[in-house]
Amino acid sequence: MNEGILRNFTWPLLITIVVAIGAFSGAFDSEAEEAVETALKRSLVTFGIARSLNAVISVAQGTEVSVTPLGMGLTLAPGEVLDPLNDLVERFSGFMLVSSVALGTQRVLIEISSWLPYSIFLVALGFSSLVLRSFGAQSISEWRHYLWRGFVVLAMVRFVVPIAVVGSEWMYSSFLEAQHVEAEQGISEASSRVRTINAERGAEIPEESVQGSWEKLKEWAAGVKIKAASAVQLERYSEAMKETAKDTVELIVVFFLSTFIFPIAIAIALWRLAKWALARPTIKDND
Template structure:
């Protein structure tokens, strides 16, 4: 039992100082943070784009024969959803930023030094028989276990979160984000066309009458354009719901689950009696 516990302590100490697990975890965290910021940027730009289109609907209604007014009504539900999505992405970005801060703290030299010293003290306590029943033996192990959570907790969580994203969420995220980006591109095209119509309204009356005839011919496709925009809007709406679900799971629910596990694990450790004989009996019983 001494050898097993000692091996685990030495392994954790070497893992803490000899392997660049902090660097790998930080790279994964940066990827997640950049992913959230890119999505947040798309949400904000889409919100601004829809607001612009809705804000110019009265000016463009005569030239577009009511098309812009209808588009404004169609985009209302999507605009409301995008605003909520922006708030979710802001919370997700803050959560990921906090996780990054905790990861950086866990790799600081002072914490690693305290962790190594605690491990060495625990090893000394284990190998001196007179100290097995000493109260300092119990508290040295408890402090060491607490430091294990502080040192490796954020790292383990980030690797687990990245595994969950890659195995379950990645494909859904990419597909949904692509559909939202396609909707944004379509609305940008519509915005460009609408802006052109506004510029044409400043021309003289004869030029406007001439171009109005061409505009009237183009207006025959109004219903098809409305259907296309409405279909694209509905797809974007549904996929924004998917993106909200993904970021709530990845950036809010999983961190809350991690915090709950850590708190309850620490409570269990500090409430239990960690004596050498107890640990030995537990080891013999399981193995």
């Protein structure tokens, strides 16, 4: 009898109280909002770095080299060699935009789940299930069952996003931050070096293009007449960007894990925990 009371009333009561405290205190919400804001700022900064690198590579692709083998003039366009890297950086900037949108969506979900009427309804549902548990009539057993299941599911919706965001940020700080900082610094330095080479060649991006739309900037980069570069300058381009592809891939891995994989894994773990709780015989009547 004591075991049945513990299983059918005491544990559900404790769970409901914990959920009520968590829902109304907003402890998870404030920490989750701070975590998602930090992650969103980090994502937008990296997105800006990617777009900047894309711009300077587009300028460098206008490179032409004049050589005179055996006294014959010849013009080459080795800037096309940069196409694969530029394509990778463009895809990376697109991925960072998606990552930023995902983080912005998580922030909105946190705001929705922390809505006060939702928390009130959630807690009321939990205590309603507890009230029905105090009655032993078989006729209300099914109602009690569905009320408790609804309470657990809504509690998952209430806390899964904040917990996933906080857990993801903790995992980022513990395992990915050093890799992210190093790779981002490498890309920033490469962009700066390429911009310096472009400036030396008179291929600076005009201020109005920087302030204008991205399409105008691309049109300028495609149509600008850039002073011919020497083979030495081409070697400098190659040296400046030799680690860029690796750094770009590392950043994709960092944001893929921290923005998508970690939150999804935490959410799945929480959902399996909820299914385990629902599968326990907490709604059965005592004989």
